[in-house]
Amino acid sequence: MELNVQSVQPDYSIYRSLVSELLAGNEQLPSLPAITFEIRSALEQSDLSMVELSKLLAKDPSLSAILLKYASSPLIGSQNPPQTMLEVVRLLGMNQVERITMVHSIKSLFSVHSFKHKRLFVEAWRRMALKASLSTFIAKHVGKVVPDQVLMAALLSEVGTLAVLSAFKKSEQTPDLSVYVALCREYAKSLGVITLKKWQVDSQYLSVVQNIGNWSGESPGAINLSDIINLGLYHSLKLSQAKNDLPPITELTAYKKLEAPENSVVAGGLTLVMTNVQEIRIVAKSLF
Known part of the structure; x- marks a missing residue:
């Protein structure tokens, strides 16, 4: 989306x-919640049992609800x-529980300060959920990369x-969506690296x-985590209403690393994605 920020926002x-x-x-x-560090610390203990982990998770009702919802989603596909x-931990495994805990923490630690601020957060999270679901699908x-790691x-x-939003704590400071997008393009990568190092x-x-x-950057070897995420991002942009x-x-x-039949293309995207968009959107909604 081309944006002349000066004409949009003086x-x-x-x-x-x-x-x-x-x-x-x-x-x-923003810093991670104390419960997140407690869970991550517990998971580093080799003798941690599933019962002990389930009791620790139950200390946070909102996290428990998220884990139950995720474990029951089409992404997992459990018949029961x-x-x-405890059943969630047994189904997902400790590694996946840790990852979902981090996801929940990411969503919960960014405070909203006004209706306008919340609208930007909701829109950002919706895009994130779609990209995550596409990448996981x-x-x-x-193959090659573990889906829950993706x-x-x-x-x-x-x-x-999301960190960009942390700069706007007053309603009058909150930018319009187009300006927010421009700010993200300019600062999101740097803020993301700094925040993840802090975590x-x-x-x-x-x-x-x-x-x-980085669509055409050097990435030797077999398809990797970054390649999969870039394919997910590409399709999320393609499926959005904005002009890209x-x-x-x-x-x-990333595409050049795919093999048949996964490299089949239709309507400008991977056939495996473009023919399953409805299913992918259902999974994205479960993460929202």
Whole structure:
């Protein structure tokens, strides 16, 4: 989407100044909730039992609700949806529980300060959920990369877009959507890297942030996590209502790593995606 920010918002420089201040002082960036660190710390213990983990998760009712909803979603495809936290842990496994916990934390730690602010957050999260669902769906069909790891990476790769919102704590400071998009293009990647380093996440997720949207960059070897996320991002942009100057999918580095039949193309996107859009949107809604 082409955007002349000066014509849309005469005081764009004021918004830039606010985000630059946030970038310069990372103590203002959101920190993970204490329960998240507690769960991550517990999962590092080799003798942690599923019963102990389920009791720890139950301490956070909103997290428990998210885990139950996710474990019952089409993404998991269980014939007998779990009813308790212990059943959730048994179904998802400890690694996936950790990733979903992080997802929940990401959504809950960004405070909204006004109706306008909330609208931007909701729109940003909706886009993130669609990209995450697309990326996970592609991973399940292509193989090579663990799907639930892809879900985590897809959401973490957009932390910077939410971090941009942290710069606007007053209603009169909150930009319009078009200006917010421009600010994200300018600052989201840098803010994302700084925030994820603060959270001490695995370096592979930092790599994903650094490579997001790099359609034709060098990426030797087999298809990797960054490639899958870029394919998810590409299709989320393609399915959006906004006009996007996207290159043909066949020019993408990630696409060139695909093999038949997964590399089949229809309507400018992967056939496996374009023929299953409704199913993918249902999964995205379960993450919203």
